Amino acid sequence: MKCPFCGHLETQVVETRVSEEAVFIRRRRQCSACDKRFTTYERPEVSLPAIVKKDGRRVEYEHDKLLASFHLALRKRPVSTDRIDGAIERIEEKLLGLGPREVPSSRIGEWVMRELKKLDKVAYIRFASVYRSFKDIDDFRAMVDEVRK
The missing domain is CATH 1.10.246 (Serum Albumin; Chain A, Domain 1)
Structure with a gap:
C-alpha cells in the first residue's frame, strides 16, 4: 500500500478490525519510510450479472x-x-x-x-x-x- 504522505510503497499493517456490521475491514498502517500512520478500509467487490x-x-x-x-x-x-x-x-x-x-x-x-x-x-x-x-x-x-x- 502506497503511503499517502511520502509515496513510499512499503507500509506495514499495525492493527486490523472488522466493522460492527462485518461489512468492511479497517486497517491501521504505518509507513516504513516516514513512520506516519494512516487508515485503509477494505470492502468486498461483488459483481452480479x-x-x-x-x-x-x-x-x-x-x-x-x-x-x-x-x-x-x-x-x-x-x-x-x-x-x-x-x-x-x-x-x-x-x-x-x-x-x-x-x-x-x-x-x-x-x-x-x-x-x-x-x-x-x-x-x-x-x-x-x-x-x-x-x-x-x-x-x-x-x-x-x-x-x-
Missing part, C-alpha cells in the same frame, strides 16, 4: 426490487423476514454462481416462483398470476390445482 428484460434492455440487478416483489406477494401473509431474506439470499447465490455476465429476467422470475412456493402457496399464486399474465379464471384455477397436488 446484468438482467436482460423481455424487450432486450439490460439493467443492473437490484436487491431492493427483488425484496419489493417478495413483500408484495407476501403482503399480509404469515412469513418471517428471516425466511424472506433466506429466499433472496438463495436467489443471489444462484446469480453469483452462474458465471455469465447476463441473465434473462425470466430465469429470475422462475427462481422467485420456486422460492415463494416453498414459503407460502397463496403468495406463490399471487405472484404467478401477475408473472404469467393470467388471461382468465381458468388459468387461475389451473394454478390452484397445481398447488393442491
Whole structure:
C-alpha cells in the first residue's frame, strides 16, 4: 500500500478490525519510510450479472426490487423476514454462481416462483398470476390445482 504522505510503497499493517456490521475491514498502517500512520478500509467487490428484460434492455440487478416483489406477494401473509431474506439470499447465490455476465429476467422470475412456493402457496399464486399474465379464471384455477397436488 502506497503511503499517502511520502509515496513510499512499503507500509506495514499495525492493527486490523472488522466493522460492527462485518461489512468492511479497517486497517491501521504505518509507513516504513516516514513512520506516519494512516487508515485503509477494505470492502468486498461483488459483481452480479446484468438482467436482460423481455424487450432486450439490460439493467443492473437490484436487491431492493427483488425484496419489493417478495413483500408484495407476501403482503399480509404469515412469513418471517428471516425466511424472506433466506429466499433472496438463495436467489443471489444462484446469480453469483452462474458465471455469465447476463441473465434473462425470466430465469429470475422462475427462481422467485420456486422460492415463494416453498414459503407460502397463496403468495406463490399471487405472484404467478401477475408473472404469467393470467388471461382468465381458468388459468387461475389451473394454478390452484397445481398447488393442491
